[in-house]
Amino acid sequence: MAVGSPETTWRVRPRRGELWLVELRHLLPVPLVAVALTGAAGAVAALAPDIVALGVVRELAVMLCWSGTAIWAAGVLVRHVTLVDDPLVQLGTRPWWRVAVGKALMIAALLTVQHVVTTIAELQTLHAAFGENLAGAVAHAAIAKVASLAAYLAVVLLVATLATLVLGRMRAVATVAIGVTIVVVGHALLLWRVGAPDTEVFVLGVGSDTWTVHLYANVLPLVLTGPSEGVVPDVAWLSLGLNAAVALTASATWLALARGRRWDRLPR
Amino acid sequence: MPDVLTVDHLTVRLGRRTALDDVTLRLADRGSVVGLFGQNGAGKSTLLRTVAGIVGRYGGTVTAPPGGVAFLPDAPFLYPRLRLDASVRLAADLWDDLDVSHAVRTLEGLGLEPDLLVAEASKGMLEQVHLALVLARRRHLTLLDEPLAAVDPLFRDRLIGLLRTEREPGSTVLVSTHLVSGLEDLFDEVVVVHDGRLVLHDDVRTVSRLGGLEQRVKEVLADGRRVS
Numbered sequence: 096m097a098v099g100s101p102e103t104t105w106r107v108r109p110r111r112g113e114l115w116l117v118e119l120r121h122l123l124p125v126p127l128v129a130v131a132l133t134g135a136a137g138a139v140a141a142l143a144p145d146i147v148a149l150g151v152v153r154e155l156a157v158m159l160c161w162s163g164t165a166i167w168a169a170g171v172l173v174r175h176v177t178l179v180d181d182p183l184v185q186l187g188t189r190p191w192w193r194v195a196v197g198k199a200l201m202i203a204a205l206l207t208v209q210h211v212v213t214t215i216a217e218l219q220t221l222h223a224a225f226g227e228n229l230a231g232a233v234a235h236a237a238i239a240k241v242a243s244l245a246a247y248l249a250v251v252l253l254v255a256t257l258a259t260l261v262l263g264r265m266r267a268v269a270t271v272a273i274g275v276t277i278v279v280v281g282h283a284l285l286l287w288r289v290g291a292p293d294t295e296v297f298v299l300g301v302g303s304d305t306w307t308v309h310l311y312a313n314v315l316p317l318v319l320t321g322p323s324e325g326v327v328p329d330v331a332w333l334s335l336g337l338n339a340a341v342a343l344t345a346s347a348t349w350l351a352l353a354r355g356r357r358w359d360r361l362p363r
Numbered sequence: 364m365p366d367v368l369t370v371d372h373l374t375v376r377l378g379r380r381t382a383l384d385d386v387t388l389r390l391a392d393r394g395s396v397v398g399l400f401g402q403n404g405a406g407k408s409t410l411l412r413t414v415a416g417i418v419g420r421y422g423g424t425v426t427a428p429p430g431g432v433a434f435l436p437d438a439p440f441l442y443p444r445l446r447l448d449a450s451v452r453l454a455a456d457l458w459d460d461l462d463v464s465h466a467v468r469t470l471e472g473l474g475l476e477p478d479l480l481v482a483e484a485s486k487g488m489l490e491q492v493h494l495a496l497v498l499a500r501r502r503h504l505t506l507l508d509e510p511l512a513a514v515d516p517l518f519r520d521r522l523i524g525l526l527r528t529e530r531e532p533g534s535t536v537l538v539s540t541h542l543v544s545g546l547e548d549l550f551d552e553v554v555v556v557h558d559g560r561l562v563l564h565d566d567v568r569t570v571s572r573l574g575g576l577e578q579r580v581k582e583v584l585a586d587g588r589r590v591s
C-alpha cells in the first residue's frame with residue numbers, strides 16, 4: 096500500500112516476517128564482527144603456518160569471539176524473556192514464547208555461520224582426528240556444535256523464564272547467569288567423569304594440535320588430546336548425545352512451562 | 364446491557380506489595396470513555412496491565428472482549444531507529460488487528476511525514492503516533508495508560524481530539540490519568556482507585572452534580588474509602 100504524494104509516500108504494505116527483518120538488522124552486527132575477526136585470524140594463521148604466535152592469536156580470537164557471542168546470545172534472550180524490554184513486541188498479538196523461539200532460531204543460525212567460519216580453519220585438525228573419514232569429521236564438527244548451541248539456547252530460555260519469578264532487574268540477571276553456569280559446569284563434569292575418567296588431557300577451550308577432538312559440554316568447548324590417530328573416541332558421541340538430550344529436555348520443559356501457565360510480562 | 368469488561372475480586376501482588384486489593388469493576392458496553400483516576404502508585408497501571416494480559420499472576424477473574432484489547436502503555440514502544448512508515452509496517456506484522464489504512468490516514472491527518480525517524484520525533488508527536496496506532500487496532504475495548512502525561516497543553520488537546528475522532532465507534536476506552544482538571548467533557552464515567560482499592564465508579568454527570576469532577580475526585584482520594 097502506498098498512500099500520499101510521491102514525496103511523502105507511506106510505504107506500509109504489510110509484509111510477512113517484517114519483525115524478523117528488523118530483528119535480523121538488530122542482531123547481525125555482533126556475529127558479523129565475530130565472524131570477521133575469526134575469519135581474519137584464521138586466514139593470517141593459514142598463510143603463515145610456521146609462525147606459532149599466529150596460531151596462538153587465532154585460538155585466542157576464536158575463544159574470545161565465542162565467549163562474547165555466547166554471552167551476547169544469552170543477553171538477547173534474557174532481555175526479551177526476563178527483562179521484557181521490548182514493549183512493541185509484548186503488545187503484539189503473538190505469544191511472547193513464540194517470539195522467543197524465533198529469536199533463538201535466528202541466533203542459532205547466526206552462530207552456526209560463525210561456527211562454519213571457525214571450522215574451516217580446523218579441518219586439518221579434524222581430519223587428523225578422524226583419519227581418512229573427512230565426511231565424518233565435517234559431520235561431527237557440524238552436528239556437535241549445532242547440538243551444543245541448541246542445548247545452550249534451550250537452557251538459557253528455561254532459566255531466563257524461571258528468573259522472571261525473581262524480583263529486581265539485577266537479581267533476575269544474576270539468577271540467569273548463575274543458573275546457566277551451574278548447568279554448564281555440571282554438564283562438563285558429568286561428561287568428564289563418565290566419558291573420559293582416565294583422561295588427563297581434557298581441557299577447556301580450543302586446540303589446534305593434531306589428534307585432538309573437539310567436544311562440547313553444552314556451549315562450553317572442550318579439547319580431548321590423546322586418542323589414537325583416526326579413532327573417534329566414545330566420549331565424542333557421548334558429548335553429542337548429552338547435548339541432544341539436554342536440548343530436548345530443556346526445550347520441552349520450557350515450552351510446557353511457557354504455554355502452560357500465566358506469566359507476568361512486566362518490563363523491569 | 365452486557366459488560367465489555369468484568370473484573371471480579373482482582374488482587375495483584377507485586378513482590379511484597381499489594382498493588383490491587385479485591386477490585387471489582389464492571390464496565391457496561393455502551394461506548395463510554397471512562398476516566399481512571401488515582402495518585403501515583405494507586406494501582407491504575409497495574410489494573411490496565413492486568414486487563415491487557417501483561418500481568419499474568421493474579422487472584423480473581425478478568426473477563427475482557429474475545430480477541431483481546433488494545434493497550435497503550437505509559438512508555439514509548441516504537442524503535443528509535445525506524446522511520447514512521449517502517450514502524451507502521453512492523454506494527455502491522457505484530458498486530459493482526461491493525462487497520463493500516465486507518466493508521467496512515469490518521470498520521471497523515473496529523474501532518475506527520477513517513478520518513479520521520481522515531482528518534483527525531485518530539486515527545487508530543489510520538490504520543491500522537493502511539494495513540495493513532497493503538498486506536499487503529501479498532502478493538503471493542505481500548506486501554507490507555509497516562510496518554511496525557513508529560514505533554515504540553517497544545518499536544519494534550521490534539522491527543523484528546525484524536526481520541527474523540529479516531530476511536531472505533533461504539534467502543535469503550537478506559538483512560539488512566541492523574542490529571543483531573545479540564546477533562547470533564549472527555550469522560551462519560553469516572554473510576555477512582557486509591558491504595559490498590561477501587562473507591563469510586565460513577566457517571567460523570569452524577570459526579571458533576573455533586574460539586575464537579577475535580578472536587579469529587581479530590582474528596583474521594585482524601586477520604587480513601589469506597590463510596591460507590
